[in-house]
């Protein structure tokens with residue numbers, strides 16, 4: 001069967017950046033990634049490239065930032081006082097936390113701590129990056145009614161609940 005909306009798709013993938021550095025790979029986890037096609041489970045640029053493909057197909061997909069994790073926005077990089085992290089014993093670079101913004105909840109990463117000043121970055125770590133996917137489609141099947149109503153895949157490769 002061909003990949004179309006409401007198909008459950010399992011893929012092995014390796015994601016690299018422009019320099020060829022591997023950022024993420026399903027091969028390390030042995031299990032492929034399973035997702036429900038047409039429900040925004042994966043980034044738009046990868047999802048649209050998979051339409052019409054079938055199990056056994058291999059492809060390379062290059063995804064521009066606007067079809068991936070978006071452009072970087074300098075306005076999402078802010079310096080806030082240490083006191084903003086009330087109740088946190090240690091404020092260290094690399095820590096992530098969720099904060100309310102005008103556009104809803106957003107994940108921020110602490111990028112720098114200098115004295116009382118803490119720099120936080122609300123950009124996705126892959127914002128602004130061109131993404132290169134090496135994909136192998138391992139399975140395509142019909143979704144169950146329950147999977148469709150939940151908008152995600154159940155089973156060994158998907159949600160357990």
Ligand code: ZN
Pocket residue numbers: 150152153154159161
């Ligand atoms: Zn579910």
